[in-house]
Amino acid sequence: INNIFNILKSINIIIGKFLLSLFYYKDIILHDRNISSFITNCLKSARKGNSIAQYNLGYYYQYGEGITQDYKKSFEWYTKSANSGHTGSQNNLGDCYYYGNGIKQDYDKAFEWYTKSANSGHIKGQYSLGKCYYYGRGIIQDYKKAFEWYSKSANNGCAKSQNYLGECYYFGRGIEQNYEKAFKWYFESAGNGCIESQNYVGECYYYGNGIEQDFNKAFEWYSKSANNGYAKGQNNLGYCYKHGIGATKDYNKAFEWYYKSAKNGYAKGQDRVGYCYKQGKGVEKDYNKAFEWFFKSANNGYAKSQYHLGYCYHYGMGTSVNIEEAVVWYKKASDNGILRANKMLNKISSIN
Structure with a gap:
C-alpha cells in the first residue's frame, strides 16, 4: 500500500508540475489568492534550471504580476532562460536591451538576441528583428530585410507584423507599393486586435486606397481604434465629427475626441485642441488654454502648431506679445514647410 501511495504521490507531483509549466508556457496568469504559491513554485523550478519557469519569473517581475515589479530581476531571469535556449526569453531579453529595462540600453545586443529568437522561429522575435531592420536599430537600416522578417512573422499570425507589412506595402518600403496588399494586411491585423491597424483601415477607406472609398466605414474603423485607446484614431474620429464625415457634424464630440488624443500625447490632437479653444468650437473660447495646447504641440514638433504658437506670441493671444x-x-x-510662416516673417521684417 505504501508503494502504491508513493507512486500516486509521485504521479500527482509530475502532473502538478506539468500543469504549472503549461500555465507558464501559455502565459496564463492566475489572479486569485493562490497566485503567491504559484510564484513560489515557479521560483523553485526556476532555481533548478527550468527555462519556462525562468521565463515566467522574468515576465512576473517585468509586469509586477503577483510580485513587486523589478526590471533588474526580470532581466536576470530572462538572461538565464535565454541562455538555455528559450526563444520567448531571447526575444524578451532583446526587449530589455532595446528599451533599457533592467540594463543599459544597447541596440546591438538587442539585435543579437532578436536574431537568435527569430532564427529559432519565434514570431515575436521575427517581428522584433524586422523592427530593428526597419528603424536601423543595432544594424544598418534595410527595408528589404525588414519586409522579409515582417512577412515571416505576419504569416505566422503576429498582428503587429501584419500591421508593419501593411505599412511596407502602403509606402513601398522594401517592396513595390501596393495599396490593395496594404489594405489586406491592415485589415487582417485589425481583425486580430491591432489598434494601429484599425486606424489605418479607416484611413484606407477614407482615402480610397486599396479599397473603394467609404466614409461610413472609415468612421466605423476610426471609432474602433479610438475606443481602444489609439491616439491617432482618436484624432481622426474627432476630425470626422468636426466635418461630418460618416457621422453627423458635432463640435462637442469632435473636441471630446481631440482632447483624448491630445492627452495621449498626439501632437496633431494637441494642435486641434488648441484650435478648438481658439475658435470656441465644441468648448468655450479660451485663448490661454489655446496657447497652452499650441505650446505642447509645437514642442512636440508639429509644424502647424509652431506657426500657431508664433502667431500667439506675435499678437499676444493667451500670452504677452513677444516678437522675438x-x-x-x-x-x-x-x-x-509652413509657407504662411514666411509671410509673417516678412511682415515682421518690414515693420522693423
Missing part, C-alpha cells in the same frame, strides 16, 4: 519668440516659432514652422 514669434520669430523663433515662425522660423521653425517655415523650416517645416
Whole structure:
C-alpha cells in the first residue's frame, strides 16, 4: 500500500508540475489568492534550471504580476532562460536591451538576441528583428530585410507584423507599393486586435486606397481604434465629427475626441485642441488654454502648431506679445514647410 501511495504521490507531483509549466508556457496568469504559491513554485523550478519557469519569473517581475515589479530581476531571469535556449526569453531579453529595462540600453545586443529568437522561429522575435531592420536599430537600416522578417512573422499570425507589412506595402518600403496588399494586411491585423491597424483601415477607406472609398466605414474603423485607446484614431474620429464625415457634424464630440488624443500625447490632437479653444468650437473660447495646447504641440514638433504658437506670441493671444519668440516659432514652422510662416516673417521684417 505504501508503494502504491508513493507512486500516486509521485504521479500527482509530475502532473502538478506539468500543469504549472503549461500555465507558464501559455502565459496564463492566475489572479486569485493562490497566485503567491504559484510564484513560489515557479521560483523553485526556476532555481533548478527550468527555462519556462525562468521565463515566467522574468515576465512576473517585468509586469509586477503577483510580485513587486523589478526590471533588474526580470532581466536576470530572462538572461538565464535565454541562455538555455528559450526563444520567448531571447526575444524578451532583446526587449530589455532595446528599451533599457533592467540594463543599459544597447541596440546591438538587442539585435543579437532578436536574431537568435527569430532564427529559432519565434514570431515575436521575427517581428522584433524586422523592427530593428526597419528603424536601423543595432544594424544598418534595410527595408528589404525588414519586409522579409515582417512577412515571416505576419504569416505566422503576429498582428503587429501584419500591421508593419501593411505599412511596407502602403509606402513601398522594401517592396513595390501596393495599396490593395496594404489594405489586406491592415485589415487582417485589425481583425486580430491591432489598434494601429484599425486606424489605418479607416484611413484606407477614407482615402480610397486599396479599397473603394467609404466614409461610413472609415468612421466605423476610426471609432474602433479610438475606443481602444489609439491616439491617432482618436484624432481622426474627432476630425470626422468636426466635418461630418460618416457621422453627423458635432463640435462637442469632435473636441471630446481631440482632447483624448491630445492627452495621449498626439501632437496633431494637441494642435486641434488648441484650435478648438481658439475658435470656441465644441468648448468655450479660451485663448490661454489655446496657447497652452499650441505650446505642447509645437514642442512636440508639429509644424502647424509652431506657426500657431508664433502667431500667439506675435499678437499676444493667451500670452504677452513677444516678437522675438514669434520669430523663433515662425522660423521653425517655415523650416517645416509652413509657407504662411514666411509671410509673417516678412511682415515682421518690414515693420522693423
